[in-house]
Amino acid sequence: MSTKASRFSARLMLAPAVILLLAWMLVPLTMTLIFSFQRFLPLRGGFQGWVGFENYIRFVNSSAFWPAVQTTIIIVGGVLLITVILGILLAILLDQPIWGQGVVRIMVIAPFFVMPTVTGLVWKNMFMDPNNGLLAYLWRFFGGDPVVWLSDVPVFSIILIVSWQWLPFATLILLTAIQSLDSDQIEAAEMDGAGTLSRFWHIILPHLSRAITIVILIQTIFLLAIFAKIFVTTQGSFGTRTLTYLIFQRVLESQNVGLGSAGGIYAVILANIFALFLMRIVGKNLDR
Amino acid sequence: MARAVTSQRKAINTAVAWTIGLAIFFPILWTFLTSFKTEAQAIADPPVWFFFDWTLDNYRVVQERSNYTRFLWNSIYIAGGSTLLGMIIAIPAAWSMAFVPSNQTKNILLWMLSTKMLPAVGVLYPIYLIFIQLGLLDSRFGLTIVIMLINLPIMVWMLYTYFKEIPGEILEAARMDGAGLREEILFVLTPMAIPGIASTVLLNIILAWNEAFWTLNLTASRAAPLTAFIASYSSPEGLFYAKLSAASTMAIAPILILGWFSQKQLVRGLTFGAVK
Numbered sequence: 001m002s003t004k005a006s007r008f009s010a011r012l013m014l015a016p017a018v019i020l021l022l023a024w025m026l027v028p029l030t031m032t033l034i035f036s037f038q039r040f041l042p043l044r045g046g047f048q049g050w051v052g053f054e055n056y057i058r059f060v061n062s063s064a065f066w067p068a069v070q071t072t073i074i075i076v077g078g079v080l081l082i083t084v085i086l087g088i089l090l091a092i093l094l095d096q097p098i099w100g101q102g103v104v105r106i107m108v109i110a111p112f113f114v115m116p117t118v119t120g121l122v123w124k125n126m127f128m129d130p131n132n133g134l135l136a137y138l139w140r141f142f143g144g145d146p147v148v149w150l151s152d153v154p155v156f157s158i159i160l161i162v163s164w165q166w167l168p169f170a171t172l173i174l175l176t177a178i179q180s181l182d183s184d185q186i187e188a189a190e191m192d193g194a195g196t197l198s199r200f201w202h203i204i205l206p207h208l209s210r211a212i213t214i215v216i217l218i219q220t221i222f223l224l225a226i227f228a229k230i231f232v233t234t235q236g237s238f239g240t241r242t243l244t245y246l247i248f249q250r251v252l253e254s255q256n257v258g259l260g261s262a263g264g265i266y267a268v269i270l271a272n273i274f275a276l277f278l279m280r281i282v283g284k285n286l287d288r
Numbered sequence: 289m290a291r292a293v294t295s296q297r298k299a300i301n302t303a304v305a306w307t308i309g310l311a312i313f314f315p316i317l318w319t320f321l322t323s324f325k326t327e328a329q330a331i332a333d334p335p336v337w338f339f340f341d342w343t344l345d346n347y348r349v350v351q352e353r354s355n356y357t358r359f360l361w362n363s364i365y366i367a368g369g370s371t372l373l374g375m376i377i378a379i380p381a382a383w384s385m386a387f388v389p390s391n392q393t394k395n396i397l398l399w400m401l402s403t404k405m406l407p408a409v410g411v412l413y414p415i416y417l418i419f420i421q422l423g424l425l426d427s428r429f430g431l432t433i434v435i436m437l438i439n440l441p442i443m444v445w446m447l448y449t450y451f452k453e454i455p456g457e458i459l460e461a462a463r464m465d466g467a468g469l470r471e472e473i474l475f476v477l478t479p480m481a482i483p484g485i486a487s488t489v490l491l492n493i494i495l496a497w498n499e500a501f502w503t504l505n506l507t508a509s510r511a512a513p514l515t516a517f518i519a520s521y522s523s524p525e526g527l528f529y530a531k532l533s534a535a536s537t538m539a540i541a542p543i544l545i546l547g548w549f550s551q552k553q554l555v556r557g558l559t560f561g562a563v564k
Binding site: 006007009010011013014016017018020021024025027028029031032035090093094096097098099100101103104105106107108109110111112113114115116117118120121122123124125126127132134137140141164167168169172173176177210211214218221224225227228231232233244247248251252257260261264265267268270271272274275278279281282283285286 | 298301302304305306308309310312313315316318319322331333334335377378380381383384385387388390394396397398400401402403405406407408409410411412413414415416417418437440441444469494497498500501504505514515516518519521522528529532533536539540543544546547548551552554555558559560561562563
């Protein structure tokens with residue numbers, strides 16, 4: 001179909017994207033790898049020699065490491081649980097015939113388009129503030145003591161904020177997947193006397209399994225990198241320091257570049273584990 | 289869906305869906321309402337809902353005090369510039385992979401996807417260092433390049449899935465008629481590809497506008513876009529809810545509107561074509 005000349009020009013058209021992405025990936029990653037084997041403190045003496053794997057060992061052995069891993073797992077897991085379960089329910093609900101479907105859809109999807117710094121600050125101040133927040137007012141109204149959200153239940157608060165932002169994403173993708181479900185199939189099941197629950201278990205959920213997997217993988221990759229919402233709310237204090245935030249603090253705040261780079265390499269490996277699964281699914285899709 | 293549903297069930301579904309929808313949308317609505325209150329009304333106990341003296345003061349104060357226009361302009365520059373630059377690079381790449389595929393195409397696509405998965409924090413210091421060396425720190429140009437690069441894989445992927453849907457026979461027919469590569473792209477492909485290109489542009493503007501890792505870490509004041517401008521409200525002085533609301537409303541309104549137009553494309557772009 002294609003001539004030699006057109007094949008050559010096709011390669012030429014592809015080249016800029018490939019070269020740029022290759023450089024974007026290789027140059028900084030190689031630098032991080034090199035730094036990770038150095039004792040490198042830009043503000044306190046700069047380069048102070050090669051240390052082998054010492055940074056990797058120190059990063060894992062530091063008192064901040066395991067709490068950060070724990071926080072990361074709880075936040076990512078919590079948000080996944082909330083967004084996937086509520087996302088499935090919402091997608092099924094929005095798939096039903098309702099009045100004003102378009103408007104409801106828009107309202108449900110809207111949080112995804114709010115920039116992360118706005119999300120963080122609006123929730124922190126206007127909802128979770130223990131004196132003037134709307135939730136505090138609600139608690140007082142029912143005679144309770146206002147919760148100091150971001151210091152009493154900080155991890156839960158972060159999960160809540162992040163879930164609000166990501167629920168629309170899960171809902172939208174699952175809704176798209178549900179809409180591709182053959183309505184005849186559901187009707188047939190209905191005729192056969194299958195109840196709502198059994199229809200859900202035997203038809204809808206299996207049909208959604210691929211979309212759910214994709215939602216989980218993509219969200220995990222993005223959630224591992226959550227930064228701005230923590231940056232503007234707790235700054236990593238009260239046990240909300242995730243792995244990403246810990247590395248950020250090591251690298252930019254305390255400028256211990258060697259140590260932070262070792263952490264960065266850990267983060268890259270971790271993200272790649274999930275990326276591998278995702279790419280396998282997406283790759284299969286390409287073949288069809 | 290053509291299933292017959294009793295109107296009673298439809299009414300119940302409607303009520304539930306609207307309640308949940310309003311609950312999810314509420315923080316945005318509340319921010320919008322608060323932006324028209326005075327600072328005292330913004331923290332009034334009990335809260336005031338609709339019946340207060342609506343004022344535009346907050347918008348004026350935010351504008352005067354912090355030079356909002358400069359941040360807005362930076363956001364437009366960075367989101368628009370990175371999208372334009374990215375499209376110039378992504379369109380030829382996606383075109384070539386969709387219409388002149390080789391046995392490496394799949395691997396290249398997947399490899400591009402893998403660069404998107406690179407955690408930003410893992411390369412934060414190198415980029416920071418390169419920016420200092422090249423004098424790009426706190427420059428709009430540097431930020432535009434970085435944001436173009438982080439979104440380039442999504443652009444290529446999304447365009448690829450759209451281009452793939454254009455039937456190859458049309459191109460062959462054009463070739464038979466003696467159309468060269470240039471004519472092929474200009475007169476045959478482009479008109480058919482415009483919807484896909486438009487959706488890609490839309491999604492990319494949204495992603496670039498809301499990007500908040502690099503914008504927070506690589507800017508100080510000159511090049512700071514709206515994400516960083518809003519972050520400056522995290523250490524406030526005195527009463528500021530109404531002003532925070534006004535600033536937030538202005539920062540998210542344009543993207544909310546764009547976002548509503550691009551719901552469907554969002555799915556395709558963010559799942560790399562895996563869900564359509």
